[in-house]
Amino acid sequence: xxxxxxxxxxxxxxxxxxxxxxxxxxxxxxxxxxxxxxxxxxxxxxxxxxxxxxxxxxxxxxxxxxxxxxxxxxxxxxxxxxxxxxxxxxxxxxxxxxxxxxxxxxxxxxxxxxxxxxxxxxxxxxxxxxxxxxxxxxxxxxxxxxxxxxxxxxxxxxxxxxxxxxxxxxxxxxxxxxxxxxxxxxxxxxxxxxx
Numbered sequence: 001x002x003x004x005x006x007x008x009x010x011x012x013x014x015x016x017x018x019x020x021x022x023x024x025x026x027x028x029x030x031x032x033x034x035x036x037x038x039x040x041x042x043x044x045x046x047x048x049x050x051x052x053x054x055x056x057x058x059x060x061x062x063x064x065x066x067x068x069x070x071x072x073x074x075x076x077x078x079x080x081x082x083x084x085x086x087x088x089x090x091x092x093x094x095x096x097x098x099x100x101x102x103x104x105x106x107x108x109x110x111x112x113x114x115x116x117x118x119x120x121x122x123x124x125x126x127x128x129x130x131x132x133x134x135x136x137x138x139x140x141x142x143x144x145x146x147x148x149x150x151x152x153x154x155x156x157x158x159x160x161x162x163x164x165x166x167x168x169x170x171x172x173x174x175x176x177x178x179x180x181x182x183x184x185x186x187x188x189x190x191x192x193x194x195x
Contacts, residue, residue, distance in 0.1 A: 008046050010036045012057050020101055024054065024110050024118070051115045054107075058121040061103050065125065069132055079140030080191045083133075087163060087183045094167060095176035105164040130156050137190075146190045155190070162186050 014035045018027035029040045029050070036043075047053035068089070076082045094101070104125040111119055133156035140146035148155050166182035 005046075007036070007038060007042065011038075011043055011046055011053070012060060015053055015057050016061075016103060019054070019057070019103055019106060024107060024114055051117055055117050055121055058104065058107065058118060058125065062121065062125050062128065065129065078145065079136045079143065080145045080187075082136050083140075083159070083187060083190070086133075087187065090163060090167065091180055091183070094170050094179045101167050101171065102164060105167060108164075109168075126160070130160055133159050140190075145192060147192050148190070159186060159190075 011032055014032050015027070018031060018035075021027075029043045032043055033040045043053075047056065069086075072082055072085050072089075076085050090102075104122045107114060107118065107122045108126070111122065114122070130153070134152045137146055137148060137152040137155050137159070141148050141152060163183060163186075166179045169182055170176050170178040
């Protein structure tokens with residue numbers, strides 16, 4: 001995607017907001033056309049099908065997540081601080097209706113009705129995220145920062161499911177504070193307190 005056009009980016013941004021607001025089947029090219037102010041034919045020029053559009057959106061989302069994790073690692077060398085920063089990122093987003101939820105988590109709830117190309121991208125996101133969290137937990141356990149009650153991979157899956165479940169709970173209750181209520185004890189359970 002070398003220098004994508006402004007329209008290309010506007011379409012993706014609009015699709016992202018619409019997916020967060022209503023899911024995969026909750027929007028059409030007509031909705032994007034209205035919000036972006038372009039003809040449906042222009043959308044089809046960039047993305048011939050809705051599958052192409054959402055697959056591209058998820059690919060971009062995965063790239064953003066990888067860049068965000070890389071930045072997080074640059075700024076936080078301590079594994080516990082990395083997990084705090086990861087949760088902190090989502091804590092800062094949950095109250096924002098345009099970006100408050102992981103696009104892949106929302107799409108994962110719809111896997112039974114998603115086209116296979118999109119399912120593969122969503123799964124790839126979770127596999128990459130799980131691998132990163134596993135590596136953070138392994139490093140932290142070796143450094144004596146974490147007390148793991150099972151292997152790092154299982155702990156990573158629990159951590160990831162709790163964070164994403166907390167996003168959905170915050171949405172279900174209509175209360176962004178619920179995210180912190182759920183994720184706070186998660187870190188307390190893992191991090192070894194030094195005297």
